[in-house]
Structure formats: C-alpha cells, structure tokens
Amino acid sequence: MSVEMRPGHFVDPAPFDPGRAEPMGAESEAFDRASSWRLTWWKFRKHKVAVAAGLILLVFYGLIPFVEVLAPYNPAKRHGDFLYAPPQAVRLFHEGRFVGPYTHPYSFTFNLETFHREYTVDRTRVQPLRFLCRGEAYEFWGLWRADVHLVCPPEGGTLFLAGTDRLGRDLFSRIVAGARISLTVGLVGIAVSFALGLFFGGLAGYLGGWVDHVVQRMIEILRSLPELPLWLALSAALPPNWSPVLVFFGITLILGLLDWPGLARAVRSKLLALREEDYVRAAELMGASKARIIGRHLIPNFMSHLIASATLSIPSMILGETALSFLGLGLRPPVTSWGVLLNEAQNLAAVQLHPWLLAPILPVVVVVLAFNFLGDGLRDAADPYH
Known part of the structure; x- marks a missing residue:
C-alpha cells in the first residue's frame, strides 16, 4: 500500500527484493501478483555464477556474425615461411617505454639434426599492431565483399596469437x-x-x-x-x-x-x-x-x-x-x-x-x-x- 505524504503526492512502496526470505506488506503483494517469468528472473539474478555464464555465452554468440571481422587472417590462408610457428606475444612496453600493442618478428633456422624449424624472436624490432584497418578481403555473410578487420598484422610482420598449424595457417x-x-x-x-x-x-x-x-x-x-x-x-x-x-x-x-x-x-x-x-x-x-x-x-x-x-x-x-x-x-x-x-x-x-x-x-x-x-x-x- 502507498503512504500519503500530502494531498496528491504518494510514495511508491519498495520493489520486491528476491533476497529477502519472507516478503511483507507491499512486497508480498508484488510477489503474489508477479508472473512466473518475473519470479524466475528475480531468483535467477541471485545466481551470480549463472548470470556470469550467461554473459559469457551472450558475448560468444553475439560475436558469431562478425567472425570475418575479428579474424586477422583468412582461415584458409597458408604462410609457407611459418609452419608450426609458436604463438606470438602481444606486448605494450619496450625497454621500459609504453609503445602500445606490438609484436616482435620471428626468424627461424632449420635444425638438420631434428629436422624441425627453430624459431627465435628478434626483441630489438618493434612492430605495432593496426586496429580497425583494411586487410585481407572476405565475403561478409556471403553477401558482399569487405576488407575491414578489428586488428591487422603489423606492416611487413605477422600476428599469430595462437601459433600456426602444419600448413602455416593462423590457428587463432x-x-x-x-x-x-x-x-x-x-x-x-x-x-x-x-x-x-x-x-x-x-x-x-x-x-x-x-x-x-x-x-x-x-x-x-x-x-x-x-x-x-x-x-x-x-x-x-x-x-x-x-x-x-x-x-x-x-x-x-x-x-x-x-x-x-x-x-x-x-x-x-x-x-x-x-x-x-x-x-x-x-x-x-x-x-x-x-x-x-x-x-x-x-x-x-x-x-x-x-x-x-x-x-x-x-x-x-x-x-x-x-x-x-x-x-x-x-x-x-x-x-x-x-x-x-x-x-x-x-x-x-x-x-x-x-x-x-x-x-x-x-x-x-x-x-x-x-x-x-x-x-x-x-x-x-x-x-x-x-
């Protein structure tokens, strides 16, 4: 019920709090009149882990339509010089100075004893990343061609956040x-x-x-x-x-x-x-x-x-x-x-x-x-x- 302050002015009752065990007064009335969906929502909000899980899934499914924009490379593109390349670390500071997101370039030598490529990182060179940039062309939803990416490899460099596979394709x-x-x-x-x-x-x-x-x-x-x-x-x-x-x-x-x-x-x-x-x-x-x-x-x-x-x-x-x-x-x-x-x-x-x-x-x-x-x-x- 409402509390009258002066003629024509009322103070609304407090909304129902699902955290209280026994709602009383106006809260009890709101509880009794609530639909099953509203009651479910009130109790679901108390489950913090479930709410966090729902937000994570919302992010995953919300990004599905934009996978071409999020991927820095075409998933089928092969990089012949970077077979089984390890993941590249994205860094922010170089020699104590903030330079923004960047990577160090790779160089490799072929080990004749193990017959494997051995990659080394050139930490003297800084290759800044590019954001909201033009990169490899793709067909967005198969409807029209576009070339805008959220993040692109550095000019003349590479960006293998999760490494590459046996054909040199970017795993990320x-x-x-x-x-x-x-x-x-x-x-x-x-x-x-x-x-x-x-x-x-x-x-x-x-x-x-x-x-x-x-x-x-x-x-x-x-x-x-x-x-x-x-x-x-x-x-x-x-x-x-x-x-x-x-x-x-x-x-x-x-x-x-x-x-x-x-x-x-x-x-x-x-x-x-x-x-x-x-x-x-x-x-x-x-x-x-x-x-x-x-x-x-x-x-x-x-x-x-x-x-x-x-x-x-x-x-x-x-x-x-x-x-x-x-x-x-x-x-x-x-x-x-x-x-x-x-x-x-x-x-x-x-x-x-x-x-x-x-x-x-x-x-x-x-x-x-x-x-x-x-x-x-x-x-x-x-x-x-x-």
Missing part, C-alpha cells in the same frame, strides 16, 4: 571461424530435439492410453542403444560426396534425433500432473481442441523448466559434434569447426612438439562450462517458491 583465425559452426550446431540440434520432445511428450502426457505406451516404448528403445556407437554409425552412413553444408545439416539432424527422448519424458511427466487441473477441465468444456490445450495452456505453465532442460542439452550437442569431427566422421575440411581443428591435433608427436595445436580445447571447455552453469541457474530459478 581458424578458432574464431570455427566458433560459428560449433556454436550453431548446438542451437540447431536443440531446436530439432525441442520440437520432437514437445510433440511426442505432449501427446503421451495428455492423451495417455495406447499413445503413451507407444511413445514410451520408442523412448526406451532409443535410450537402450549405446549413444556413441549410434552416432558413429549414423555419421558414417552420410554420403561422402555430400557438400559441407549438407554434412552440417546431417550432423545436426542426427544430434537432434537422438537427444529428444529425455526432453519428451520430462514433458510427459509434467503433463500427466497438469492435465487434471481445473483450468484444463474448463478449457475442455469450452470446446478447446487438444492441440490448443497442450500448446496454449499446458506447455506454457512449465516452459521455464523446458528452457533449463534445453540449456543443459546444448553442451552435449557441441561435444557430440566435436567428438564426431575429431574422429573424422563429422564435419570435414574445408569446413572449419573446433572438432575439425582438434582432428588435426591427433598426432601425439606433433602435439608434444607443438602444444598450441590443442588451443581449440579452451573455447570448448569455456562454452560447455558456461552452459552447465547457466542451466543450473535456470533450473534452480524455475521453481521460485522453493
């Missing part, structure tokens, strides 16, 4: 380019899984009877099959002459088709509990169709739980693509993904001599952990009264 540029494929696989795969899970789980939970028995048997058959061998078998069945785009959609379809049973079971169990509610009976008496009751009345009541489940499923999609590509049965060059990059680091001798080839593991670990933390926070926030 390839990791940035691979983020678009690896992160998109998770979203497309979960969209397929989400649609199938809602459809079959909704039918089984609301209709029951023989429909429930058929769906349950389908789920049990799929869950009884070993996941990784099934992935391998279906991926190996893809025609080898398919284009990279078709292979991409084939892999996402496989991941989505094999992930829906868990979500369908969650939807079924919720609908079994909700279909006996009074508002469902009222909708039935008013002549609402089964599809409308499921889609407009039942599923929205536990959508927050579904979003939490979907968030926890996306990491398995990303890891699935990475594992299949690592084993050579997923995406293949010239497509660049984190799994394809790790496939090129299978040679243990090369990894021992050139450990920077394992750099694609870092974004995979960061993204998977961020999704797990975000999913935990959403799962806890899905029940604000708990």
Whole structure:
C-alpha cells in the first residue's frame, strides 16, 4: 500500500527484493501478483555464477556474425615461411617505454639434426599492431565483399596469437571461424530435439492410453542403444560426396534425433500432473481442441523448466559434434569447426612438439562450462517458491 505524504503526492512502496526470505506488506503483494517469468528472473539474478555464464555465452554468440571481422587472417590462408610457428606475444612496453600493442618478428633456422624449424624472436624490432584497418578481403555473410578487420598484422610482420598449424595457417583465425559452426550446431540440434520432445511428450502426457505406451516404448528403445556407437554409425552412413553444408545439416539432424527422448519424458511427466487441473477441465468444456490445450495452456505453465532442460542439452550437442569431427566422421575440411581443428591435433608427436595445436580445447571447455552453469541457474530459478 502507498503512504500519503500530502494531498496528491504518494510514495511508491519498495520493489520486491528476491533476497529477502519472507516478503511483507507491499512486497508480498508484488510477489503474489508477479508472473512466473518475473519470479524466475528475480531468483535467477541471485545466481551470480549463472548470470556470469550467461554473459559469457551472450558475448560468444553475439560475436558469431562478425567472425570475418575479428579474424586477422583468412582461415584458409597458408604462410609457407611459418609452419608450426609458436604463438606470438602481444606486448605494450619496450625497454621500459609504453609503445602500445606490438609484436616482435620471428626468424627461424632449420635444425638438420631434428629436422624441425627453430624459431627465435628478434626483441630489438618493434612492430605495432593496426586496429580497425583494411586487410585481407572476405565475403561478409556471403553477401558482399569487405576488407575491414578489428586488428591487422603489423606492416611487413605477422600476428599469430595462437601459433600456426602444419600448413602455416593462423590457428587463432581458424578458432574464431570455427566458433560459428560449433556454436550453431548446438542451437540447431536443440531446436530439432525441442520440437520432437514437445510433440511426442505432449501427446503421451495428455492423451495417455495406447499413445503413451507407444511413445514410451520408442523412448526406451532409443535410450537402450549405446549413444556413441549410434552416432558413429549414423555419421558414417552420410554420403561422402555430400557438400559441407549438407554434412552440417546431417550432423545436426542426427544430434537432434537422438537427444529428444529425455526432453519428451520430462514433458510427459509434467503433463500427466497438469492435465487434471481445473483450468484444463474448463478449457475442455469450452470446446478447446487438444492441440490448443497442450500448446496454449499446458506447455506454457512449465516452459521455464523446458528452457533449463534445453540449456543443459546444448553442451552435449557441441561435444557430440566435436567428438564426431575429431574422429573424422563429422564435419570435414574445408569446413572449419573446433572438432575439425582438434582432428588435426591427433598426432601425439606433433602435439608434444607443438602444444598450441590443442588451443581449440579452451573455447570448448569455456562454452560447455558456461552452459552447465547457466542451466543450473535456470533450473534452480524455475521453481521460485522453493
């Protein structure tokens, strides 16, 4: 309730604080009138780790449309004079004087005893980096040609932030380019899984009877099959002459088709509990169709739980693509993904001599952990009264 100071002037009650255990007065009224989405948001804000994970994922996915601008080189460009070059350090100070971001140039000698290139850094020369500059041309989103980059190599120098691979390709540029494929696989795969899970789980939970028995048997058959061998078998069945785009959609379809049973079971169990509610009976008496009751009345009541489940499923999609590509049965060059990059680091001798080839593991670990933390926070926030 409002407190009257003088005629015509009121002081609004304090907004509801989700950190207080027992809201009272105006806060209690705000709590009681709040929608389920607002209650979920209030509790999710208290989960600091989940909020930080959400911000990290927001940055990752927000940068996907601009990978060509972020990458200093074309991911396929080869630098013949810098095969297996180690990462270059970006420095700010030279001999105690601030000169801005710069690198030192490389020089190499070929060791005739080990048959390896040995790189040395010339610390006497300073090569400043260039920002928002014109560099190698690219096709932005495949629509028009552009050549603007966030950061460019120094004039006459190089910028290998994560080193180069066996063909002299810049590993950092390839990791940035691979983020678009690896992160998109998770979203497309979960969209397929989400649609199938809602459809079959909704039918089984609301209709029951023989429909429930058929769906349950389908789920049990799929869950009884070993996941990784099934992935391998279906991926190996893809025609080898398919284009990279078709292979991409084939892999996402496989991941989505094999992930829906868990979500369908969650939807079924919720609908079994909700279909006996009074508002469902009222909708039935008013002549609402089964599809409308499921889609407009039942599923929205536990959508927050579904979003939490979907968030926890996306990491398995990303890891699935990475594992299949690592084993050579997923995406293949010239497509660049984190799994394809790790496939090129299978040679243990090369990894021992050139450990920077394992750099694609870092974004995979960061993204998977961020999704797990975000999913935990959403799962806890899905029940604000708990």
